[in-house]
Amino acid sequence: MTPFFGKIISNESAGMGLRTLVIEAAPAFEEGVCPGQFGHIKVPNAPQHLLRRPISIMDADSANKTLTFCIQPKGNGTELICAMKPGDEVELIAPLGHGFSLDEAKNVWLIGGGIGAAPMVYTAKQFSKTADVVAITGSRSAEGVIARDVFESVCKHFVVCTDDGSCGIHGTVVAGAASIGGKPDLICACGPTPMLRAVQAFALEHDIPCQLSLEQHMGCGYGACLTCSCKTRDKDGHEDYSRVCADGPVFDAREVVL
Amino acid sequence: MMKPDLSVNLCGVTLKNPIIPASGTFGYGRDFVKFYDISTLGAVSAKGVTPLPRCGNPPIRIAETPSGILNSVGLQNPGIDEYIKTELPWMIEQGAVVITNISGNTVEEYAMMAEKLDKTDTAMIEVNVSCPNVHCGGKVFGADPKVINEVAVAVKKATSKPVIIKLSPNVTDIVEMALAAEAGGADSVSLINTLTGMAIDINTRRPILANLTGGMSGPAVRPVALRMCYQVAQAVNIPVVGMGGIMTGEDAVMFLLAGCTAVQVGTANLSDPMACPKIIEGLEQYMVRNGIGKVSELIGAIITD
Numbered sequence: 001m002t003p004f005f006g007k008i009i010s011n012e013s014a015g016m017g018l019r020t021l022v023i024e025a026a027p028a029f030e031e032g033v034c035p036g037q038f039g040h041i042k043v044p045n046a047p048q049h050l051l052r053r054p055i056s057i058m059d060a061d062s063a064n065k066t067l068t069f070c071i072q073p074k075g076n077g078t079e080l081i082c083a084m085k086p087g088d089e090v091e092l093i094a095p096l097g098h099g100f101s102l103d104e105a106k107n108v109w110l111i112g113g114g115i116g117a118a119p120m121v122y123t124a125k126q127f128s129k130t131a132d133v134v135a136i137t138g139s140r141s142a143e144g145v146i147a148r149d150v151f152e153s154v155c156k157h158f159v160v161c162t163d164d165g166s167c168g169i170h171g172t173v174v175a176g177a178a179s180i181g182g183k184p185d186l187i188c189a190c191g192p193t194p195m196l197r198a199v200q201a202f203a204l205e206h207d208i209p210c211q212l213s214l215e216q217h218m219g220c221g222y223g224a225c226l227t228c229s230c231k232t233r234d235k236d237g238h239e240d241y242s243r244v245c246a247d248g249p250v251f252d253a254r255e256v257v258l
Numbered sequence: 259m260m261k262p263d264l265s266v267n268l269c270g271v272t273l274k275n276p277i278i279p280a281s282g283t284f285g286y287g288r289d290f291v292k293f294y295d296i297s298t299l300g301a302v303s304a305k306g307v308t309p310l311p312r313c314g315n316p317p318i319r320i321a322e323t324p325s326g327i328l329n330s331v332g333l334q335n336p337g338i339d340e341y342i343k344t345e346l347p348w349m350i351e352q353g354a355v356v357i358t359n360i361s362g363n364t365v366e367e368y369a370m371m372a373e374k375l376d377k378t379d380t381a382m383i384e385v386n387v388s389c390p391n392v393h394c395g396g397k398v399f400g401a402d403p404k405v406i407n408e409v410a411v412a413v414k415k416a417t418s419k420p421v422i423i424k425l426s427p428n429v430t431d432i433v434e435m436a437l438a439a440e441a442g443g444a445d446s447v448s449l450i451n452t453l454t455g456m457a458i459d460i461n462t463r464r465p466i467l468a469n470l471t472g473g474m475s476g477p478a479v480r481p482v483a484l485r486m487c488y489q490v491a492q493a494v495n496i497p498v499v500g501m502g503g504i505m506t507g508e509d510a511v512m513f514l515l516a517g518c519t520a521v522q523v524g525t526a527n528l529s530d531p532m533a534c535p536k537i538i539e540g541l542e543q544y545m546v547r548n549g550i551g552k553v554s555e556l557i558g559a560i561i562t563d
Contacts, residue, residue, distance in 0.1 A: 001292045003530060048325045050476050050529045077322070093531070217318045217466075219327070220528040223289035225282070226305075226331050227320035240313055241334060246289065 002027070003042075005089045009066055011082070016144040018115065019071050019082040020058070026065040028094045033060040035123035036099030036188070036213055036250045039067060040221035042091040043077040044084060053077050054218045054245070056119040056190070057095060058147075067094060070118035070146060096221055097249050099123075100211050105186035106131050110155075111173050111199055113138045113191025117146045119213060123188060128154040134184070135159070136176040138195065142167035174198045184208060188250075193258055200253045210253035216244040223247075231257035262545040263552045264538070266300070268497055268520050269420030269445040271381050273300035273355060276553060277510065277538050280501050280524035281306050281359035281384065281424075282331065286345040287352060293531040297353025298538070303448075303522055304341075304349065306359040306386050309367050311337035321457045321466040326476030326503075327525055328455050330469035333361055333389075338371050342378055350379050357422065359384040364393055365405075365412045372416035383419050385409060385444075388426040388451045400426035400451070403438035410442025422499060425449040427479075427486060436490040436498075448499035448522060449490060450483045476525040477503040484516055491517025491558060505533070507540015517558040 006023040014020045028039070038056045043049035059068035073079040084090060100123050102108065108131050112120040117137040127133050135151040138161040145167060151158040160168030161176040169176045173195060183206060189199040190213035203210030219225035223246030232242040232255045239257060242248065264275035279290075281303040287296045296302060314334025321328045336345070338360070349356050358380040362368040368385060375383055387400035387409060399405050406423065413421050423439035425432055427450035436447045452473025457466040465471075483502020491498045500518030504510050505526045513521045526533035541553070550556060 003532060047477075049322065050325065050327055050525060051320075051322045052529070217320050219320045219329070220283075220289075220531070222292075222531060224285040224531075225320070225329070225528050226285070226314065226334050227317075227329055229314065229317045229319055229334075231316075241317075 001093070003091055003093045005091050006067070008084050008086050008088045008090060010086055011084060014070055014146060016140070017073060018146070019073070020068060021071060021082070021084070022066050022068050023090060023092070024065065025067040025092070025094060028060070028067055029062055029065050033057060033062070033067070033095045034099035035126050036119050037095035037097050038249060039069060039092045039094035040096055041069070041081055043080050044088065044090050046077070046080055049077045051219060052093070052221055053081060054221055056213070056249070057122055058118040059122045059125070070115060072115050093221060097245055098247065100188045100213070100250050102127050102131060102186070105184070105209070107184045108133050108186045108188065109177060109180070109184040110135045111177065111187060111189040111191070113173055113195040114144070115146070116189070116191030116195070116213070119190050120188070121147045121150050124151060124154050132156045134180060136161065136173050138162070138173040138176065138191065140164065172198065174202055177202065186210070189213065197258045200256065200258060203253050211250050212253050212256055213250045214244050214248050214256065218245055221245045233257055260551070262542055262550060264542060266520055266553060268499070269382060269422070271355065271420065273520060274298070275300045275538050275541070276514065276520035277534055277541070278303050278357065278499070278520055278522045279527055279534055280522035281386070283524040283527040287349050287354060290531060291352065294535050299354065299534055300520060301355035301357050301381065302349060303357040303359055303384055304345065305335055306333055306361045307335045307338045307341045307371070308333055308361050309338055309371060311335065311340065316468045318466055318468050321472070323455070323457060323474065324478060326474050326478035327528065328457055328467060328472035328474050329452070330467045330472035332469065338374055342374060346378055346380060355381045357382045357384045359386055359424070361386040361389045363389060365408050368409050369412040369416040372413040372419070372421070376417040376419060380419060382422055383413065383417060384422040384424050384448060385413055386424050386451070388424070398426065398428070400435065401429050403434050406435055407438040407442040410439050410444045414443040420445040422446040422448050424451055426451045427482065428454050432486045433489050433493045436494050440494045440496050444496060446497045446499060447490060447494065448501065450479070450486055450502045453479055453482070475503065477505055479503050480509065484512055487513055487518050488516040488560070504537065505529070507537050507542070507544055510537055510541050511544050511556060514553065514556040515558070515560040517560070519557055
């Protein structure tokens, strides 16, 4: 594995200030790309930004060898990444981390809050090949609904939830999940910590296998620096810190202490 | 021109080249073997170990600052016994020259760890004196020349391995600390450890790091580190291992010219997993460009007249 330069193919608005970047990334496909993995993107032409920015893989096109990232400009680093133009080159390390795994599940709920819906796009595409997939996404308003067309085309159901009620269910993704009824044999979720906590509680209460994708301030991205910690609990109840980058970002809901 | 000779002798140990990943930025090398062969490095300064396992500080543990980073990992490590059983032999199997970095809360803890390491294949021991001294009300070991001297004496007594004392820059006069280490029998000093710093999120009004403060590193500290290395190298008669924001081969050359026998690369490993191999290559290219046959010709070769 080695960091590589990829050419920006396109950079489009995804609403609410989000940008969707498609990047040439042939080396990323050498070992395959799993749903829920991330790319660690170097801020272009900005040596003052020493750390890369960890961005979840929204989509992976193995035929054209491109990766798609949906990025929320939050500070100068992500702003510079989002300002790149088609034809520009960016350095990244990808794919990194452990993603979602379908195992033997046949009936899956994918829950994404805010930009946490982004990794669910590739997850929905992959998992819908062998399982029934329901996608539930939450956003502030109708404008923030990501990748509606993809979710509508590959999922059995697509449930939109908005904080302001401007689209779909007026409420959280947990309200959206409750509206479906029935019980999946796997839940995968990515989003803000309060949302993950609610999904975790729901899954544990109903005894549903659940995988949560976490976010943390990150250093190296490949496991060495031990800075992107999250608290985890093993089978014996012993608590320790795990590495979001290398042990995660996807963890079993039973082991994460949120 | 022939391939230049990058090898150096550090405390009687021959290193292939003077480039060493710094403790805490390289783990035990396990996360780097998918990127390159770690036996190509001069040596590896392993993630600091303590007498007992430590789970480290709560997150957030890292913040980016202009041309630098702040970290407060809190010495997360598996403890000296597990390290000796699992991590040290694994690094040696990979062909790495290992510098074991130890941290204690008392002089006795340092001596105990050095004694355990004496029977192992670690090439050297690096003593991190930037920890709070529990017998001195939590005052940092590295801020008191008397205590540095005591630690050096105790560790040297406990082992026949070469001992490097890693100095903190958070002192009024680092030269005094280096002289105290030398007087205590240290075979070498390494510097600088991180500078204590802080960052605040103005939207939440909270410190970014859960630990409030952290250690600052990266190119932002490089001029300070270089000045300290130069002053220490002028004052002591033992080899100096320099570090502080080295990102390129050219940066490494600066520290060699300032009098360092070898250099450590820290923050750059977080920025780019290939940082160390690139720095070795950059150093070699500098030597070729300037017709320098042996890297040892660069050590202390600064011209000040």
